[in-house]
Amino acid sequence: xxxxxxxxxxxxxxxxxxxxxxxxxxxxxEGIVNDLKKCIFCGVCEKVxxxxxxxxxx
Amino acid sequence: MLKDRYxxxxxxxxxxxxxxxxxxxxxxxxxxxxxxxPSIGSEKRCAEGLSIxxxxxxxxxxxKIPRKxxxxxxxxxxxxxxxxxxxxxDFGEDAGAIMERKIFDKWLAAQAAKAGAHVQAKTEVVDVxxxxxxxxGVIAKxxxxxxxxxxxxxxxxxxxxxxxxxxxxxxxxxKLINIDSGFQYEMCNLKMRDPKKIELWxxxxxxxxxxxxxxxxxxxxxxxxxxxxxxxxxxxxxxxxFIEDNPKIxxxxxILEVNAGGIPVGGFLKNMVLNGLVVVGDAAxxxxxxxxxxxxxxxxxxxxxxxxxxxxxxKGDVSQKSLSEYNKxxxxxxxxxxxxIQNLREVVEKLSDEDFNMLAETLTGDDLMExxxxxxxxxxxxxxxxxxxxxxxxxxxx
Numbered sequence: 001x002x003x004x005x006x007x008x009x010x011x012x013x014x015x016x017x018x019x020x021x022x023x024x025x026x027x028x029x030e031g032i033v034n035d036l037k038k039c040i041f042c043g044v045c046e047k048v049x050x051x052x053x054x055x056x057x058x
Numbered sequence: 059m060l061k062d063r064y065x066x067x068x069x070x071x072x073x074x075x076x077x078x079x080x081x082x083x084x085x086x087x088x089x090x091x092x093x094x095x096p097s098i099g100s101e102k103r104c105a106e107g108l109s110i111x112x113x114x115x116x117x118x119x120x121x122k123i124p125r126k127x128x129x130x131x132x133x134x135x136x137x138x139x140x141x142x143x144x145x146x147x148d149f150g151e152d153a154g155a156i157m158e159r160k161i162f163d164k165w166l167a168a169q170a171a172k173a174g175a176h177v178q179a180k181t182e183v184v185d186v187x188x189x190x191x192x193x194x195g196v197i198a199k200x201x202x203x204x205x206x207x208x209x210x211x212x213x214x215x216x217x218x219x220x221x222x223x224x225x226x227x228x229x230x231x232x233k234l235i236n237i238d239s240g241f242q243y244e245m246c247n248l249k250m251r252d253p254k255k256i257e258l259w260x261x262x263x264x265x266x267x268x269x270x271x272x273x274x275x276x277x278x279x280x281x282x283x284x285x286x287x288x289x290x291x292x293x294x295x296x297x298x299x300f301i302e303d304n305p306k307i308x309x310x311x312x313i314l315e316v317n318a319g320g321i322p323v324g325g326f327l328k329n330m331v332l333n334g335l336v337v338v339g340d341a342a343x344x345x346x347x348x349x350x351x352x353x354x355x356x357x358x359x360x361x362x363x364x365x366x367x368x369x370x371x372x373k374g375d376v377s378q379k380s381l382s383e384y385n386k387x388x389x390x391x392x393x394x395x396x397x398x399i400q401n402l403r404e405v406v407e408k409l410s411d412e413d414f415n416m417l418a419e420t421l422t423g424d425d426l427m428e429x430x431x432x433x434x435x436x437x438x439x440x441x442x443x444x445x446x447x448x449x450x451x452x453x454x455x456x
Binding site for chain 2: 026
């Protein structure tokens with residue numbers, strides 16, 4: 001399982017943070033940070049991302 | 059400088075946070091308003107529109123709004139059905155404003171400061187402090203150092219991420235079905251039909267379960283955006299396609315700003331408080347579900363929160379039970395109405411392009427305005443009843 005973010009595309013809007021059911025995502029100065037120990041690779045962050053910056057492989 | 063103790067810490071310098079902070083400061087409480095970004099009001103995640111009624115409400119609460127906060131007054135809207143049929147709303151006088159949020163939000167925060175709140179930008183709340191099951195403050199990063207700041211009550215007005223509420227243990231996670239993906243360019247060199255009117259495009263090709271908007275900020279400058287839900291392609295795809303398909307408007311256009319964001323368009327929370335914590339604005343999903351506007355809702359909620367918190371602190375009881383007066387007051391004043399509008403959204407989302415075209419033939423601009431305010435659903439229901447496949451949907455409105 002893989003979680004990838006394209007930092008060139010990401011606008012740091014935080015939409016993914018608000019939908020993450022396990023709170024593994026955080027919006028930091030440097031951008032979106034994912035705590036892969038918490039992540040369940042459910043893919044809702046990929047679904048909501050307005051710019052298609054997140055890819056989740058299951 | 060930051061002190062290590064306040065009556066209330068408000069997290070988030072948007073309209074909800076500033077409204078709560080001003081209300082609390084006016085009641086004589088010692089308030090700290092924190093914004094994590096270096097500049098209050100940017101980067102915006104908003105199309106910046108406010109109705110004239112909302113402007114009046116904000117003026118009553120926050121003071122006379124300076125002209126510089128408003129980019130452009132508008133007097134109506136042009137709405138396009140999927141087949142191109144237009145519905146015109148023309149008030150013939152100012153009906154709303156497109157704000158300049160990087161100025162407006164700073165002014166709102168300054169109004170909180172004027173009432174006595176201390177405002178500090180570029181200070182990120184990294185966690186909440188909890189003592190005996192009460193939220194009793196925040197841990198904040200300020201100029202590279204970590205501060206423990208105690209408070210009797212924390213207001214979580216930290217936007218769609220809703221990090222503070224969730225770290226405190228209140229589940230405010232957005233369900234995918236209740237969140238729109240928004241993407242927007244602020245553009246110049248546009249050829250708009252009428253820079254005093256907003257323009258909206260509906261249709262499952264243009265914007266599945268949402269719409270494309272042009273909100274003019276000047277004679278050739280506008281916020282051009284899209285909100286969509288539950289799509290396979292990202293919101294940006296739909297906006298880029300719309301721009302490409304409409305060279306009459308965009309052939310000479312340039313992009314001045316790129317904005318994106320999640321819009322919580324429903325899923326209202328029965329409970330928005332914990333011991334020592336109140337949630338306000340986008341963080342509590344307080345957004346109009348039909349058009350996605352949140353500034354007005356956040357301002358009202360901030361005001362209610364401020365009043366309830368001040369009362370609770372004065373009687374020395376900031377328990378969930380005491381603060382839950384906020385739940386009741388918000389649901390009475392806004393929640394019931396917004397829940398009704400969410401039901402409308404759930405019906406509208408199921409309509410086909412053909413249904414939209416039919417509605418554009420029958421409905422007036424005035425009807426559409428009333429729908430967005432939660433009124434006149436009966437009329438819509440009656441029209442939908444005429445089509446056998448829509449009867450069960452129509453029943454939800456009647």
